[in-house]
Amino acid sequence: MSNLNRLLKGAQLTSLLSRLGVRSDASRHGAMPLCLVASIFNVRQIEAAYERSLGTTVRRAVLERARQLVMVEGGMVARSGDHILFAFDAGSQAESLSGALPMREASLPDRIVEVLGGAPIYGDSGTVYPAISVRVVGYGDESFDIDAVGAVSIPPGRLPGWRQQFQGDMATAIALFRAMDDGRLVVEVTPVQADALETNYYMLALTERIGNKTRPLGIALTAVERLGLTRRLDRWVVNSLREVLVLNPSMKVKLNTSIDGMLPEAWRLRVMNALLLSPETVSRVAVDAAHGAILSRHRGAA
Incomplete structure (x- = not known):
């Protein structure tokens, strides 16, 4: 059994999860x-660019x-360095069969x-946004090392x-x-110019x-x-893309993935989820990966 499994099956944590509204294994069919x-992953950069005290402020504010998030969602949270471990209720077997849990896992x-990094943090030496990456933790036989699971903190530039x-x-x-x-x-x-099938595409700016x-926002982006x-x-x-496509049923758009270096399939899955899982609507979205960068580790699941 891994260290994480031992942690999550421990009597003290089981009691804590119960008090926080996360039901026990027995009531959740195991x-x-x-x-x-x-x-x-940008806290070391913040400390170097401003003051070390601002990094401390960021860690405390994010925690x-x-x-506040687990008070709403039901769960527990603990911080280790620049990483935060979340444990949420796994749900019942009925919820799993209904498909509600996969949707929750995908949206969490x-x-x-958004909750941890969606607002600026104010300090004496400056105002900053924390850059947050999130990864779902699996259960295996290997020892759990949160530093290995979490995203690597980016070092300051030289x-x-x-x-x-x-x-x-x-x-x-x-x-x-703010804008x-x-x-x-x-x-x-x-x-933009029609393709070989004479399909008219539109470019979003x-x-x-x-x-x-x-x-234009090129420099800002x-x-x-x-x-x-x-x-x-x-x-x-x-x-915004969803609104454009809903208002223009015949429109097809082409997306360039270079803005965040996402892999084309990851972009497509995110778009499909945002467009309410409508295959017909998503079929009108083309992904141009010509300038897309390989997904770097620090962006991870975020």
Whole structure:
């Protein structure tokens, strides 16, 4: 039995899970709790770019957000370094057969990322967004090492001017997300050349509305990508894409995956989930991976 299995089957943890609303194995037909590890993978960069105390503030704030999440979802949470272990109720056999649990397991990583990293954290030396990655933990015979499961913290840059660039990128990201929250971001749809089957495709461009004009966000997107904070923007783009496709039933769009380096199939699965699992709608989405980068480890399941 692995160390994680011993931990999750221990009498003390069973009692704790019960008090937190996570029912015991016996009442769950032997089902083990759903475990996930969330990692703050930019905290070392934050400490180097600002002050070490801001890194401490980030860790505390993210842990408090995690505690608030499990109060709503029912579960437990514990922090180890830059990683946070979540254990959620595995659900009953009936829920598993109904298909509700796979949907919950698929949605929890996204929810954790949004709750833990969806708002800025304020400190004396600056304001920053924590970059969060989430991985679902499996049960095996090997010993459980949270540092091996969690995403690797990105070290500070060594090139001259890195600190100033990081601070500038963070300020750009904060302004971009503020514009998104204020409703100033716009998805512009532009026709592109038809393919060999004479199917008309449209290219999506992300812009910011300023008064009666819009401006492209190329530089801002590059800054957000360097920081590893594209997940929140992904969600907004996909939701906007859904609205565009619903309003235009004959439209087909082409997506470029380079914004967050996601593999094409991962993008397609995320789009399908966001479009309410409608195969007909998702069939109108093409994925262009020509400029997509290989998924790096720190972005993981996030």
